[in-house]
Amino acid sequence: MSRKLRVAVVGGGPAGVYAADILTKSEVPSVDSVTVDIIDRDPTPFGLIRYGVAPDHPRIKEIIKALKRVMSNPDIRFFGNVNFGTDLKLEDLRQFYDAVIFATGARRDRDLQIPGIDLHGSFGAADFVYWYDGHPDVDRDWDFQPHATQVAVLGVGNVGLDVARILAKTADELLVTEIPDNVHAGLSRNATTDVHVFARRGPAQVKFTPMELRELSHSPNIDVIVHPEGFELDEGSMEALKAAKSQKLVVDVLQNYLAKEPTGAAHRIHIHFCQNPVEILGEDGKVVGLRTEVTELDGTGNVRGTGEFVDWPVQAVYRAIGYYSDNLVGLPFDSVSGVVPNDGGHVIDIDGTPLPGVYATGWIKRGPVGLIGHTKSDAAETVGMLVEDVDDLIAPEHPEREAFDRHLDSRGIAYTTWDGWEKLEAHEQMLGETHAHARERVKVVERDEMVRVSRS
Known part of the structure; x- marks a missing residue:
């Protein structure tokens, strides 16, 4: 009997986007459709590509074009301005998703x-x-x-x-x-x-x-x-x-x-x-x-x-x-290596047993080493493990896509979406065009203003 597979990816940088892309393109036995929701604490996607690459590196930022193509997939949604640990915890996500992939990177x-x-x-x-x-x-x-x-x-x-x-x-x-x-x-x-x-x-x-x-x-x-x-x-x-x-x-x-x-x-x-x-x-x-x-x-x-x-x-x-990565609420953490303990994809508890339906990819999995290209092969390894586990995953109580939206609304969380990002991007490009020193764009900095423009 086939079913729909719902996966949350926590972290909207390259690691998270690549995982979503590979997962939605994977042939998953006994599953007739795969949908992924990417959740990020920032109001915008792309993680360290937006906030970790120097502004005078436009060539490196070309990778955003490839990430945009991934995010245009209707089977992938983006929820920004949602902070795991305060707005959401692991037990919340289990209500709506068969599995959760953590791709929160290393931020400090x-x-x-x-x-x-x-x-x-x-x-x-x-x-x-x-x-x-x-x-x-x-x-x-x-x-x-x-x-x-x-x-x-x-x-x-x-x-x-x-x-x-x-x-x-x-x-x-x-x-x-x-x-x-x-x-x-x-x-x-x-x-x-x-x-x-x-x-x-x-x-x-x-x-x-x-x-x-x-x-x-x-x-x-x-x-x-x-x-x-x-x-x-x-x-x-x-x-x-x-x-x-x-x-x-x-x-x-x-x-x-x-x-x-x-x-x-x-x-x-x-x-x-x-x-x-x-x-x-x-x-x-x-x-x-x-x-x-x-x-x-x-x-x-x-x-x-x-x-x-x-x-x-x-x-x-x-x-x-x-x-160095942040310690994620409700997950084990290796404070020496600064990673979530894992066996190459599964998050494992302090006794060495995998946490059911919980995975990691990117820097939170292997530490802040390697270039962006390494992130894609890393995501493939994690997704491969998830696909192998599909028949053992516990189905969520509320698998319909709209259920997660309603949950955020009920919590009063002013989340942003991919459509909202496109609005913000157009706004930043307008600021660049009209600036005294015209350029491709000028970033909006204040969180409240980013959310306002995105949700307008």
Whole structure:
């Protein structure tokens, strides 16, 4: 006997959208139709594509076009401005869905346990990214200090490069992007002239991509300076370069920067290798420096400390050492890895048994590693497990699609929909067209305004 399969996906970023796409295209035995509802705490879809990619990266945001095609499927619906944990809990979702896939990603900064991390002028990169990307839940102003001309960025992933590049660019260079007016005004107060990016290991171990690295030099106002100290390749490094063409391209770009003479540009991005941050130095509660320990490669691509320390006179520090997932209400959580415990798809309890009908995909499943493309194969693995479990899933009490809408209405939740997103997008494009500095769009920042436009 066939039946309809109803699945909720919590999280509207690429991980959630890919899972919905793969599931609705899957041939599921004993099921005559599959419908998916994507639920997200933001009023808008696309997660970190909207709120985690730097505004001067329009090429990366091309992925939104592919995600839009998925979301146009009538078997997939979007419910935004609905927060799992406060508006909904797992027991609520079980009333309406055969299964729930969690794809909530990783939204906050991983902690760095070194002295001085709580000083004024010490920031998490994720907070800064959400600010310049106009996330509705962060303050509208950023605490740029007028004396902070020298700034440190800890971490050599793509987020670290984004932060360094945004800090080093002039505010007016970003007027061609979708940044809101409050972000332009804030960046106009940014006094940074030198951004120092610190890598704990050598050039072969950095995590950014060749494209991101090349883009550092696209601004005429920025010189990229790679410092020779610590620019080492040991046996482990050479093996890494042989194993990954992209890593070799990164080292080639770094070597080109190393050989290049500075042009005298007003701003500089310095890249330092084999420097392990051990303390943020403070005075009167404010950042006045960064202390690093010089490291050396040990032959395997890892490093050991040398006992030699360097103090860098910086006035602000941004840590970009990775994202960390939120603990989801009613689900087990591995606080060390920052993930929901799982066996590759099933969420598993503390005793190792799978939670019936509960799955995970994306960064909440495997941690904040890999590029967007990895998310698709990850979603396929999770969906494959769900499909295998179909005959064992417990049918919901209220399987009709409209039942969930009625539930949200009864709770007084002002949810947004895909039609609402299209209204908001058209509104943002209109703001861009009519802005004093015309561009493709200007983001709406305030949550209430986003919801108002979406529900109008």
